[in-house]
Amino acid sequence: MTVTTEAVVIGGGVMGTSILYNLVSRGVQAPVLLERDTLGSGSTGRSSGAIRMHYSTEVNARLAWESFHIFKDFAGIVGGDPVEFVKTGYLIIVPEDAVDGIKKNVTMQKSVGIDTDLVTYKEAKELAPAFHLDESEAFAWEPESGHGDPSGTALAYSMRARDLGATVVLESPAQEIEIEGGKVKAVVTSGERYETPIAVVATGPWSSTFLGKHGIDLPLKATRHEVFFLRRRLDLVPSHPGGGDMTNLIYFRPEGADLTLVGNGNHEDPADPEAYNPRSTMGFVEEIWERIARRIPGIEESELFTGYAGLYTSTPDLHPVVDKVDGIEGLYICTGFSGHGFKEAPAVGIALSELILEGEAKLLDITPLRMTRFAEGDLNTTTYDFKVIA
Numbered sequence: 324m325t326v327t328t329e330a331v332v333i334g335g336g337v338m339g340t341s342i343l344y345n346l347v348s349r350g351v352q353a354p355v356l357l358e359r360d361t362l363g364s365g366s367t368g369r370s371s372g373a374i375r376m377h378y379s380t381e382v383n384a385r386l387a388w389e390s391f392h393i394f395k396d397f398a399g400i401v402g403g404d405p406v407e408f409v410k411t412g413y414l415i416i417v418p419e420d421a422v423d424g425i426k427k428n429v430t431m432q433k434s435v436g437i438d439t440d441l442v443t444y445k446e447a448k449e450l451a452p453a454f455h456l457d458e459s460e461a462f463a464w465e466p467e468s469g470h471g472d473p474s475g476t477a478l479a480y481s482m483r484a485r486d487l488g489a490t491v492v493l494e495s496p497a498q499e500i501e502i503e504g505g506k507v508k509a510v511v512t513s514g515e516r517y518e519t520p521i522a523v524v525a526t527g528p529w530s531s532t533f534l535g536k537h538g539i540d541l542p543l544k545a546t547r548h549e550v551f552f553l554r555r556r557l558d559l560v561p562s563h564p565g566g567g568d569m570t571n572l573i574y575f576r577p578e579g580a581d582l583t584l585v586g587n588g589n590h591e592d593p594a595d596p597e598a599y600n601p602r603s604t605m606g607f608v609e610e611i612w613e614r615i616a617r618r619i620p621g622i623e624e625s626e627l628f629t630g631y632a633g634l635y636t637s638t639p640d641l642h643p644v645v646d647k648v649d650g651i652e653g654l655y656i657c658t659g660f661s662g663h664g665f666k667e668a669p670a671v672g673i674a675l676s677e678l679i680l681e682g683e684a685k686l687l688d689i690t691p692l693r694m695t696r697f698a699e700g701d702l703n704t705t706t707y708d709f710k711v712i713a
């Protein structure tokens with residue numbers, strides 16, 4: 324059967340659903356989202372949900388900052404369900420050799436308008452009394468940051484998009500994008516053919532394979548990342564803010580009354596999205612538990628609650644690709660968000676829908692995310708490598 328629509332979004336993670344909502348709310352008629360499995364079944368459903376703005380490049384900082392406003396008032400701005408934003412504050416801790424880097428980052432972030440500042444050792448101690456801190460370290464504090472629910476956000480976007488006339492089709496992998504005369508003609512699944520002038524590929528870790536089938540070769544790599552939760556003894560560690568710890572190469576945040584989520588974005592194990600191990604491994608738990616115990620004394624007495632692994636989709640400069648495909652009218656790519664995608668999804672959805680409908684992103688300059696940067700050798704460079712922080 325053939326269905327005719329103005330746009331097809333492929334992939335029902337937080338990116339695809341944000342794009343779908345932003346297209347339909349800007350007047351695109353009856354757009355369709357195709358998801359191979361269920362909403363949030365890719366990286367989104369395994370995301371740690373951190374919402375903070377500390378980045379070393381302006382494009383990432385801006386995407387996170389523009390998104391932050393939406394997370395804080397999702398029900399008011401997008402409508403529908405809230406996304407459970409929880410404010411915890413976020414402390415970035417770096418070792419002595421990164422002091423210049425963190426200073427440059429904070430200066431750039433403040434020029435963007437982000438609510439952040441460098442704090443002294445004494446101030447950091449007051450903000451995070453549970454932490455063991457060293458006077459040689461440097462600290463940046465984001466008072467308003469926290470975390471949210473990634474799957475809940477994808478669901479909220481898709482429900483609002485459906486209210487406005489979009490269709491979400493689950494368990495329907497896109498098999499092929501038909502391209503005729505240099506233009507997108509249709510997106511095909513096993514049961515349907517969706518005739519459309521616009522196709523957006525937001526397929527997360529599956530992007531390299533899917534794009535490769537269409538002759539688009541981008542340096543995208545799926546890598547496996549573990550996180551786990553500890554149930555703290557509240558007499559030893561009553562509470563703590565979220566944080567990124569570059570000294571011990573970990574990130575963490577509280578969850579509910581007594582859990583702590585901990586992860587590390589630096590383990591870059593290449594993985595096959597069809598056959599990776601989604602379970603926790605004791606080697607990782609032991610190593611990372613030891614590291615967080617250096618930062619939060621007393622957490623070694625916790626109970627291991629649960630753990631799992633998910634996939635990042637990474638590019639060589641750890642920045643995503645958000646772009647149109649030159650030479651194929653109507654084809655757009657939105658992928659490669661490594662550990663940043665959840666907190667950037669609201670702004671990415673706006674910027675990409677502007678690119679599609681108005682020919683350029685108005686919210687912010689997304690040229691640093693163009694797909695040709697790899698071939699041009701013009702990668703994004705950072706003042707200090709903060710990839711450890713999800």
Ligand SMILES: Cc1cc2nc3c(=O)[nH]c(=O)nc-3n(C[C@H](O)[C@H](O)[C@H](O)COP(=O)(O)OP(=O)(O)OC[C@H]3O[C@@H](n4cnc5c(N)ncnc54)[C@H](O)[C@@H]3O)c2cc1C
Binds near residue numbers: 372498658
């Ligand atoms: C362990 C972990 C912790 C993280 N922590 C954070 C964090 O704290 N903060 C943060 O901002 N980010 C974090 N991230 C990153 C963030 O989760 C991702 O960047 C984001 O979810 C990417 O969203 P996406 O929509 O691009 O991809 P995905 O969520 O993977 O969605 C892609 C979707 O496409 C579908 N699909 C694939 N192929 C097809 C096809 N052919 N047809 C139809 N559908 C298809 C998949 O089933 C999937 O649902 C974390 C990620 C992991 C794994």
